[in-house]
Amino acid sequence: MSLTESSAADVAKAASLASSRLAILSNDSRNEALTALHHALSENKDVILKANARDVEIATTAVKKGDLSESVLKRLDLSRPGKYNDMLQGILSVRDLEDPVGKVTLRTLLDDGLTLEKVSCPIGVLLIIFEARPEVIANIAALSIKSGNAAILKGGKESTESFIAISNVISNAIASTRVPGSSIQLVKTRDAVSSLLDQDSLIDLVIPRGSNELVRFVKNNTRIPVLGHADGLCSAYLHADADSDIAVNVILDSKTDYPAACNSLETLLVHQDTLETVFPLVVQALIGKGVTLRCDSSSKSALEKVLPIEQLKFVQSSREADYNTEFLDLILAVKTIPSTPLPTAAVESAIAHINSHSSKHTDIILTSSKDLADLFMNSVDSAGVFWNASTRFADGMRYGFGTEVGISTNKIHSRGPVGLDGLTIYKYKIRGNGHRAGDYHEGDGGKTWKHINLPLE
Amino acid sequence: MSLTESSAADVAKAASLASSRLAILSNDSRNEALTALHHALSENKDVILKANARDVEIATTAVKKGDLSESVLKRLDLSRPGKYNDMLQGILSVRDLEDPVGKVTLRTLLDDGLTLEKVSCPIGVLLIIFEARPEVIANIAALSIKSGNAAILKGGKESTESFIAISNVISNAIASTRVPGSSIQLVKTRDAVSSLLDQDSLIDLVIPRGSNELVRFVKNNTRIPVLGHADGLCSAYLHADADSDIAVNVILDSKTDYPAACNSLETLLVHQDTLETVFPLVVQALIGKGVTLRCDSSSKSALEKVLPIEQLKFVQSSREADYNTEFLDLILAVKTIPSTPLPTAAVESAIAHINSHSSKHTDIILTSSKDLADLFMNSVDSAGVFWNASTRFADGMRYGFGTEVGISTNKIHSRGPVGLDGLTIYKYKIRGNGHRAGDYHEGDGGKTWKHINLPLE
Structure with missing residues (x-):
C-alpha cells in the first residue's frame, strides 16, 4: 500500500485525536501501558532478534560490497552485548520517572482572585523518522506514551525486518491498555515521509534520527518544527x-x-x-x-x-x-x-x-x-x-534522564540529550472571577497589578 | 544599498561574533546598556513621534483608499495614549528582571567527582521580522540585550520612518556601552529577508511578527527554526x-x-x-x-x-x-x-x-x-x-514578564507570551577528573551511576 497524501492526513488525524485523549490520561494509566510494552518486548525477544538478524545479514553483505558503512551496521545490530537489555531497561526507567505532565512551574497572583499558572503539558503529535537503530522504536514509544504525546514512527530500509517485528509487538501490547491504539502508529511504506511532512496543521514536531542528509532533507521539506539530531563533530x-x-x-x-x-x-x-x-x-x-x-x-x-x-x-x-x-x-x-x-x-x-x-x-x-x-x-x-x-x-x-529521543544540536526547545522534558511544552492557565483587562491602567480608577509569586504547591 | 547574499552573510557573521561576546558579558553590563537605551529613547521622544506621524499620515491615506486595514494603522500609531510610555517602561521592566543567563536548573552527581549541570544561556543570533508596531524595535532590543542574544531586525514598509528614527537612537545609545555594536543590527533594505533566511548556519531563530501570511512565508523559506506569532483566533x-x-x-x-x-x-x-x-x-x-x-x-x-x-x-x-x-x-x-x-x-x-x-x-x-x-x-x-x-x-x-517578544502559537520552545525565558536555551556542563564513560557497565569491574540530585545552590 502506498501512503498517499490523504492517508498521511488520516494517520495524522488519528494521531491528533489520540493525543487529545492521551493529554487527560493519568500517569498511572500511561505507566500501565509502559509495563505492558516492557513485558511484551521481553517475551518476544527471540522473535525480534531473529528479525533483526535478517536485517544484519543483509547489511553485512552490503558492507562487504561497500554499499553501506560499518557504522550503520553496528547501529543496526540489536544482538550487540547489552543492547536489547538496555532497551528493555530504558522502558522501565522512563516509566519510573516523575510524571512530566501537569507540573506547575510558575504561579503568580496577578490581582486579588486572579491567578496565573504555567503548567507542563504534552506537545501533541510527534513524527519520528529514523534510519538504523531499531531500538529507537521502543525508546520513542516509551517516551511518547509517558509524556502523553502521540507518535508516528517511520523507520529506514536497513531496519525493515526489525521494525515490523517490534511494531507488531508494540501494537499488540498497547491494545490491551487504556492508551489509545493510534497513540503509536508505525508507518511502513517508503514514500510516506514527504506526505507526512506536509501535515503541519496536525503534526507538531518532527524528530529525524539519522544522517545529516536526512536532517537537512527534513528541514528543507516541512513547515513543522524540526528537532534536529545532526552530526556529532x-x-x-x-x-x-x-x-x-x-x-x-x-x-x-x-x-x-x-x-x-x-x-x-x-x-x-x-x-x-x-x-x-x-x-x-x-x-x-x-x-x-x-x-x-x-x-x-x-x-x-x-x-x-x-x-x-x-x-x-x-x-x-x-x-x-x-x-x-x-x-x-x-x-x-x-x-x-x-x-x-x-x-x-x-x-x-x-x-x-x-x-x-x-x-x-x-x-x-x-x-x-x-x-x-x-x-x-x-x-x-x-x-x-x-x-x-x-x-x-x-x-x-x-x-539520568532514562532513555532519550536523540541528541539535539538545535539551539531552541531542547538541546543535548532529549528526554521527557523535551517532549513537553506548557500552557498558561488563568483563573479569575469576571476580571477585565481594561480595568488595569494608569490614572483615575485604574487597577494595578500585584504580580506576586505564589508557592508552586 | 541592496542587501545581497554576501552582505546578508556579513550581517549574520557580525551578529554571530557579537553574540559570543554578549554571552560572557555580566548582567550589570547588559543592564547599563538598557539604561542607556531607555534614556536615549526618552530624550528623543519628539523626534521619534514626528517620524512616526509621517508613517501614520501615509497609512491614513492608504486606509482611506482602502489599501490598508484600520487595524494596521492602529498598530502603527505610537502617539496612541500611553503607548510610548509603555514602550519606555517596558525597557526598565526588562532591565530589572532577574538575569536569565547562567541559571542552574539541574545539578546531578553522576559519580564521585563527576557532576552534571544544566545552565541557561543565550540562544545566539535572532532574526526578527515585523510589519507595523514600531515599538517592537525597542522591546526586542531590550529583551535581546538582557538575554545576551544578538538580534537582526527588519521592519515593514508601513513603519519605515519610525524604524529609521528609532534605529538611529538605539545605535547611538549602544555605542556608548560595553555591549558590542553589532548586537542590534537594523536592516533597512526591502530585499533583505530572503537572503537573511538563508543564513541558517549563523542565525539561530527567526521571529516573524505580523500577519499569518508573513509567518507562512518565513516558514516556507528557511531552515532556521521559526517562533511563529500567527493569528489570534x-x-x-x-x-x-x-x-x-x-x-x-x-x-x-x-x-x-x-x-x-x-x-x-x-x-x-x-x-x-x-x-x-x-x-x-x-x-x-x-x-x-x-x-x-x-x-x-x-x-x-x-x-x-x-x-x-x-x-x-x-x-x-x-x-x-x-x-x-x-x-x-x-x-x-x-x-x-x-x-x-x-x-x-x-x-x-x-x-x-x-x-x-x-x-x-x-x-x-x-x-x-x-x-x-x-x-x-x-x-x-x-x-x-x-x-x-x-x-x-x-x-x-x-x-509579569516585563515586555514580550510576541505571542507564540508554536507548540515547542516557547508558547504564549514570549519573554526573556523564550530567548534563552541551556547547555550541559560536566566537570570531571579524568572520568571515562567506558568504565560504567554491568558485570565485572563496572562502575555504577550515582545519579543523585544536588542542591541548585
Missing part, C-alpha cells in the same frame, strides 16, 4: 597544563569507546607546549587502539621525532576538510593551537576553532585550571561542554 | 451555568478592549440553555459598543425574539468561514452548542470546536463549575486557557 582541547593521565584516559575513551556514536571524538586541538610532552602519550594510547591521526604539520613533525617507526603509518597529513568531518571511525583530526603569552588567548583560539567547526554537540577541555575551564565552558556554543571528562558522557541514560 | 465558551455579570464583563472586555489585538475575542460559543437568559445580556452589552454579531441560526432566532428592532441590524447570519476568521474588528462570530444530558458532553463539544478552529492562542470558558473549567483547561490545546477571565490577559506585561 565533537572536539577536545588539550591545554598546556593538562594532567597527562587525565588527558590520556579522557581522550582515549572519547575516541575509542564506541567510534560509531555521535558523541565520539573527531577533532583534537593540541596546545603547542604539549607536542613533546602529553600529546605523544595520548597518541601512543590511541595508536594502541588502532586510531589513525590526521595531523597538521606542527603536530605531525612532533610525532615524527618521538614515535617508533612502526607507528608512523598511523600518522597522516590532514586536509582542511578533516576538521569538518564526522569520521565515525578510528580516525582523529589533530590541529595545533599555538602558544600565546596569555594562556586565555590560546583557549580563545581553541574556542574560535570549535565555534566555527563543531556541530554544537559536545566539546571538552583538558586543563588543570578552573578559570580556563569556565571560560571554555561559557564560550563554546555547544549542547555539552565538559571539563576533564569524556565526550561519551553526552547521553540521556548517563545524564 | 480566540474563542469563549459560555456554559449554561455561567454567572451573568461575569459573562457580560469578561466577553465585553475580550471583544472590545482593543479589537485590533491578537488576544481579542473572535468566536463566541454559547450553550443552548443560555440563548434566552445570559446570552441576550451579553449581546446587548456588545451591541452597545458597536459590535456586529455573525450568528448561527439558533442564536440568531433567539436574538430576534428578544432584541429591540433597532438593534437587529447588528445581528447577521454567519457563514462557516466566520468561525475561521480573525476579524481584528468589532465583529464576533457566534455558534450554539446544543444542550446535552451530561454537562461534560457540551463542554467536550465546545473543546472539539476550539481544537479544530482556534489558532492555539487563547481560549476561555465562562462557568461556575471548577470541574468543567478544569476539563476545558486541560483539553483545549492552546497557549492560554482561562476560566472566567478575559482573553486580553494573554500578554507578557500582564503576566
Whole structure:
C-alpha cells in the first residue's frame, strides 16, 4: 500500500485525536501501558532478534560490497552485548520517572482572585523518522506514551525486518491498555515521509534520527518544527597544563569507546607546549587502539621525532576538510593551537576553532585550571561542554534522564540529550472571577497589578 | 544599498561574533546598556513621534483608499495614549528582571567527582521580522540585550520612518556601552529577508511578527527554526451555568478592549440553555459598543425574539468561514452548542470546536463549575486557557514578564507570551577528573551511576 497524501492526513488525524485523549490520561494509566510494552518486548525477544538478524545479514553483505558503512551496521545490530537489555531497561526507567505532565512551574497572583499558572503539558503529535537503530522504536514509544504525546514512527530500509517485528509487538501490547491504539502508529511504506511532512496543521514536531542528509532533507521539506539530531563533530582541547593521565584516559575513551556514536571524538586541538610532552602519550594510547591521526604539520613533525617507526603509518597529513568531518571511525583530526603569552588567548583560539567547526554537540577541555575551564565552558556554543571528562558522557541514560529521543544540536526547545522534558511544552492557565483587562491602567480608577509569586504547591 | 547574499552573510557573521561576546558579558553590563537605551529613547521622544506621524499620515491615506486595514494603522500609531510610555517602561521592566543567563536548573552527581549541570544561556543570533508596531524595535532590543542574544531586525514598509528614527537612537545609545555594536543590527533594505533566511548556519531563530501570511512565508523559506506569532483566533465558551455579570464583563472586555489585538475575542460559543437568559445580556452589552454579531441560526432566532428592532441590524447570519476568521474588528462570530444530558458532553463539544478552529492562542470558558473549567483547561490545546477571565490577559506585561517578544502559537520552545525565558536555551556542563564513560557497565569491574540530585545552590 502506498501512503498517499490523504492517508498521511488520516494517520495524522488519528494521531491528533489520540493525543487529545492521551493529554487527560493519568500517569498511572500511561505507566500501565509502559509495563505492558516492557513485558511484551521481553517475551518476544527471540522473535525480534531473529528479525533483526535478517536485517544484519543483509547489511553485512552490503558492507562487504561497500554499499553501506560499518557504522550503520553496528547501529543496526540489536544482538550487540547489552543492547536489547538496555532497551528493555530504558522502558522501565522512563516509566519510573516523575510524571512530566501537569507540573506547575510558575504561579503568580496577578490581582486579588486572579491567578496565573504555567503548567507542563504534552506537545501533541510527534513524527519520528529514523534510519538504523531499531531500538529507537521502543525508546520513542516509551517516551511518547509517558509524556502523553502521540507518535508516528517511520523507520529506514536497513531496519525493515526489525521494525515490523517490534511494531507488531508494540501494537499488540498497547491494545490491551487504556492508551489509545493510534497513540503509536508505525508507518511502513517508503514514500510516506514527504506526505507526512506536509501535515503541519496536525503534526507538531518532527524528530529525524539519522544522517545529516536526512536532517537537512527534513528541514528543507516541512513547515513543522524540526528537532534536529545532526552530526556529532565533537572536539577536545588539550591545554598546556593538562594532567597527562587525565588527558590520556579522557581522550582515549572519547575516541575509542564506541567510534560509531555521535558523541565520539573527531577533532583534537593540541596546545603547542604539549607536542613533546602529553600529546605523544595520548597518541601512543590511541595508536594502541588502532586510531589513525590526521595531523597538521606542527603536530605531525612532533610525532615524527618521538614515535617508533612502526607507528608512523598511523600518522597522516590532514586536509582542511578533516576538521569538518564526522569520521565515525578510528580516525582523529589533530590541529595545533599555538602558544600565546596569555594562556586565555590560546583557549580563545581553541574556542574560535570549535565555534566555527563543531556541530554544537559536545566539546571538552583538558586543563588543570578552573578559570580556563569556565571560560571554555561559557564560550563554546555547544549542547555539552565538559571539563576533564569524556565526550561519551553526552547521553540521556548517563545524564539520568532514562532513555532519550536523540541528541539535539538545535539551539531552541531542547538541546543535548532529549528526554521527557523535551517532549513537553506548557500552557498558561488563568483563573479569575469576571476580571477585565481594561480595568488595569494608569490614572483615575485604574487597577494595578500585584504580580506576586505564589508557592508552586 | 541592496542587501545581497554576501552582505546578508556579513550581517549574520557580525551578529554571530557579537553574540559570543554578549554571552560572557555580566548582567550589570547588559543592564547599563538598557539604561542607556531607555534614556536615549526618552530624550528623543519628539523626534521619534514626528517620524512616526509621517508613517501614520501615509497609512491614513492608504486606509482611506482602502489599501490598508484600520487595524494596521492602529498598530502603527505610537502617539496612541500611553503607548510610548509603555514602550519606555517596558525597557526598565526588562532591565530589572532577574538575569536569565547562567541559571542552574539541574545539578546531578553522576559519580564521585563527576557532576552534571544544566545552565541557561543565550540562544545566539535572532532574526526578527515585523510589519507595523514600531515599538517592537525597542522591546526586542531590550529583551535581546538582557538575554545576551544578538538580534537582526527588519521592519515593514508601513513603519519605515519610525524604524529609521528609532534605529538611529538605539545605535547611538549602544555605542556608548560595553555591549558590542553589532548586537542590534537594523536592516533597512526591502530585499533583505530572503537572503537573511538563508543564513541558517549563523542565525539561530527567526521571529516573524505580523500577519499569518508573513509567518507562512518565513516558514516556507528557511531552515532556521521559526517562533511563529500567527493569528489570534480566540474563542469563549459560555456554559449554561455561567454567572451573568461575569459573562457580560469578561466577553465585553475580550471583544472590545482593543479589537485590533491578537488576544481579542473572535468566536463566541454559547450553550443552548443560555440563548434566552445570559446570552441576550451579553449581546446587548456588545451591541452597545458597536459590535456586529455573525450568528448561527439558533442564536440568531433567539436574538430576534428578544432584541429591540433597532438593534437587529447588528445581528447577521454567519457563514462557516466566520468561525475561521480573525476579524481584528468589532465583529464576533457566534455558534450554539446544543444542550446535552451530561454537562461534560457540551463542554467536550465546545473543546472539539476550539481544537479544530482556534489558532492555539487563547481560549476561555465562562462557568461556575471548577470541574468543567478544569476539563476545558486541560483539553483545549492552546497557549492560554482561562476560566472566567478575559482573553486580553494573554500578554507578557500582564503576566509579569516585563515586555514580550510576541505571542507564540508554536507548540515547542516557547508558547504564549514570549519573554526573556523564550530567548534563552541551556547547555550541559560536566566537570570531571579524568572520568571515562567506558568504565560504567554491568558485570565485572563496572562502575555504577550515582545519579543523585544536588542542591541548585
